[in-house]
């Protein structure tokens with residue numbers, strides 16, 4: 001009896017504490033401050049803010065750079081351990097799971113999650129938001145070998161589509177060597193080597209033609225930003241007029257209804273970004289850059305530039321380029 005009462009009181013206390021902690025987290029989230037344990041790469045400043053740690057922040061940035069360059073987790077961890085680099089709390093040695101978990105965290109991009117929603121945080125990012133997005137897509141690629149894979153992943157596995165049923169095509173071993181095969185219904189098989197070669201050549205040609213696209217995109221983004229700023233200033237003026245009684249509330253509402261969609265559209269245009277892996281390729285050096293690029297980065301490029309469908313053809317060893325359909329995005 002007594003034990004049950006004690007238990008009930010304790011549960012009540014716990015619930016109470018829980019809701020207090022929850023409220024504190026919500027408040028911290030609203031203000032963009034850190035809650036919980038401080039992440040590797042940061043330290044608490046004297047006034048309680050999360051600031052980059054002089055020793056560990058550069059290590060986080062190094063990890064990001066090496067993953068973006070296509071290095072395997074295994075080789076990164078080996079190197080960190082060999083160098084005796086300080087490890088995150090609770091780990092004696094660097095391991096691939098830890099690095100992966102760290103790099104997937106939005107914390108380093110200056111973002112925080114609260115109840116599943118990402119919001120900008122007040123702390124300084126260690127990794128560029130766009131780089132963070134690319135790293136996430138690299139690390140969450142289902143075809144990625146997370147163990148000691150130094151063997152290259154196939155260029156198009158999981159990317160190319162079956163021309164018969166539309167399902168993903170993946171790597172299949174056949175007597176002639178490696179092939180792409182329809183993963184679900186086994187409709188289509190194609191030797192992978194000539195397909196990879198054809199797609200590579202098409203991408204190189206495409207990127208060589210796109211000289212100056214990066215500058216074009218930059219100009220567009222700058223234009224869109226200026227446009228959004230101009231429209232916002234206009235709206236502010238109308239708000240001031242309404243506040244001064246020179247404009248009725250109904251008129252302001254009408255103006256707002258017209259301007260807001262334009263502002264949003266301009267903001268959306270300003271947010272368009274060419275992924276770094278693609279930006280790197282554009283121009284006359286496309287061939288050299290493509291050849292030096294790790295397969296993982298190449299896959300990011302392919303995904304961003306082209307849709308590939310492989311049709312069924314006559315059986316036989318002859319490669320028919322007509323069966324590979326490329327649709328530029």
Ligand SMILES: [Zn+2]
Nearest residue numbers: 162165182187
């Ligand atoms: Zn199929």
